[in-house]
Amino acid sequence: xxxxxxxxxxxxxxxxxxxxxxxxxxxxxxxxxxxxxxxxxxxxxxxxxxxxxxxxxxxxxxxxxxxxxxxxxxxxxxxxxxxxxxxxxxxxxxxxxxxxxxxxxxxxxxxxxxxxxx
Amino acid sequence: xxxxxxxxxxxxxxxxxxxxxxxxxxxxxxxxxxxxxxxxxxxxxxxxxxxxxxxxxxxxxxxxxxxxxxxxxxxxxxxxxxxxxxxxxxxxxxxxxxxxxxxxxxxxxxxxxxx
Numbered sequence: 177x178x179x180x181x182x183x184x185x186x187x188x189x190x191x192x193x194x195x196x197x198x199x200x201x202x203x204x205x206x207x208x209x210x211x212x213x214x215x216x217x218x219x220x221x222x223x224x225x226x227x228x229x230x231x232x233x234x235x236x237x238x239x240x241x242x243x244x245x246x247x248x249x250x251x252x253x254x255x256x257x258x259x260x261x262x263x264x265x266x267x268x269x270x271x272x273x274x275x276x277x278x279x280x281x282x283x284x285x286x287x288x289x290x291x292x293x294x
Numbered sequence: 295x296x297x298x299x300x301x302x303x304x305x306x307x308x309x310x311x312x313x314x315x316x317x318x319x320x321x322x323x324x325x326x327x328x329x330x331x332x333x334x335x336x337x338x339x340x341x342x343x344x345x346x347x348x349x350x351x352x353x354x355x356x357x358x359x360x361x362x363x364x365x366x367x368x369x370x371x372x373x374x375x376x377x378x379x380x381x382x383x384x385x386x387x388x389x390x391x392x393x394x395x396x397x398x399x400x401x402x403x404x405x406x407x408x409x
Contacts, residue, residue, distance in 0.1 A: 209397065218384065219399040224391075232391050267338070269397075282328070283386075283397055285338040 178202070182268050182286035189258055190294050197253045197289045201270030206248050209283065211267045212237075219267065225251060258293045265290050297389040298327075300400035307375045308408045313357075315370040315403045317385030327368045328386040328397070329359055338384070344368060355379065380407045 181200040189195050201208050210222040221235040225245045236242070240258075245251040255262055269283040301316040319327060329341040342353025349361045355378075359370045368385060382402045388395035 211399075218401040221396055221398065224394060224396055226394065231394050232396060234391060269338075282340050282343065283330075283338075287337045
């Protein structure tokens, strides 16, 4: 498709289970971002990929969170041993690689994966 | 340090009246700045962006924003609110991190439009 695709759109899981969230960016977009949005709150940066390397993992909340990206395409965000506070919408966005002068590109967002941890 | 500060968590207006959503940024260089809109149960969409060209930027749906370096502001305005404008609005600026620039979101402003 032409846009950013995320799956699953909804995931309900039990506390302690592992979950995998998938993001398929726009073809040709080398930059990929994961954000978390808790109910009624803003977007919290999690991790950024440039190609398949992650220069900035500073936003990952704990070592239960990890992410990887294959080449310049699909990325997966994995949350191990889920906790109730992990409940949120996880948003993926892609863009052209930032320029050396700074970021000037538009972010293209997927619809998000809504995670509910019971 | 916060990259962008949205001064109001909620703004309530009547249909047909002007809209002002405030954003201040903190940066040591001339930034790129963006406004995104998030309608209920929909994805985020770019409203407009400033990239060092004209200081008055026009976006979709009649919105515009003015970059004021002296005030480090990038407020979003619309002359006349419509019911369909009710949504969450986010001001976004790049923030240096790990050798790159991360698009950093303000906390958001919820625009409520009364009939």
